Amino acid sequence: MSGSKIAVIVAALVVVAGAIVIVSLKVGGTGTDEPAQSERVRLEIRASEAAKILMNGKPIGQTPLGIYVPKSSQQITLEATMVEHWATRRGQMVEPERHMKKTIVADHDQVIDFIPPKGPPPP
Numbered sequence: 372m373s374g375s376k377i378a379v380i381v382a383a384l385v386v387v388a389g390a391i392v393i394v395s396l397k398v399g400g401t402g403t404d405e406p407a408q409s410e411r412v413r414l415e416i417r418a419s420e421a422a423k424i425l426m427n428g429k430p431i432g433q434t435p436l437g438i439y440v441p442k443s444s445q446q447i448t449l450e451a452t453m454v455e456h457w458a459t460r461r462g463q464m465v466e467p468e469r470h471m472k473k474t475i476v477a478d479h480d481q482v483i484d485f486i487p488p489k490g491p492p493p494p
Contacts, residue, residue, distance in 0.1 A: 411439045412477050418485040422451040434485070440477045449473050451485040 416424055418434040425431065427448055431438060440447070451471045471485045 410442050412442050413480045414438050414440060414475075414477065415480075415482040416449065416451075416485070417482065418451055418453055419487065420453040422453040422485055425450040425452075442479075443477050445476070446474050447477055449475065449483060453485070453487065 414437070416434055416436040416438070422434045423430065423432075424434060424436055425448075426438075426440075428450075434451070449472070451473075453469045453471070454467075469487050471487060473483060473485070475481065475483060
């Protein structure tokens with residue numbers, strides 16, 4: 372083999388090896404832009420009714436919901452909006468929204484339950 376062919380093969384191998392490293396960092400989550408698994412905590416968010424969930428004012432999904440967040444000593448605000456179904460004495464269906472808010476610190480794995488008080492919400 373000539374020297375130029377060997378140089379091309381070596382260059383191709385270097386490119387492939389670099390691509391493998393980049394893909395493994397992205398898939399494995401060990402890059403510096405993502406916290407390692409030990410630096411994250413799991414939040415399991417549940418509600419008695421299906422609820423839309425906001426975290427620090429941003430929508431993140433609907434219950435039941437399990438997410439991983441960076442471990443931190445800072446407070447996180449979770450808000451749940453549930454639509455309840457009630458029948459009035461006259462048989463009319465009423466579907467009021469009930470809003471609940473909880474503040475947590477994501478320093479350990481935890482379960483957060485949104486359970487509204489019994490009875491219809493205030494008018």
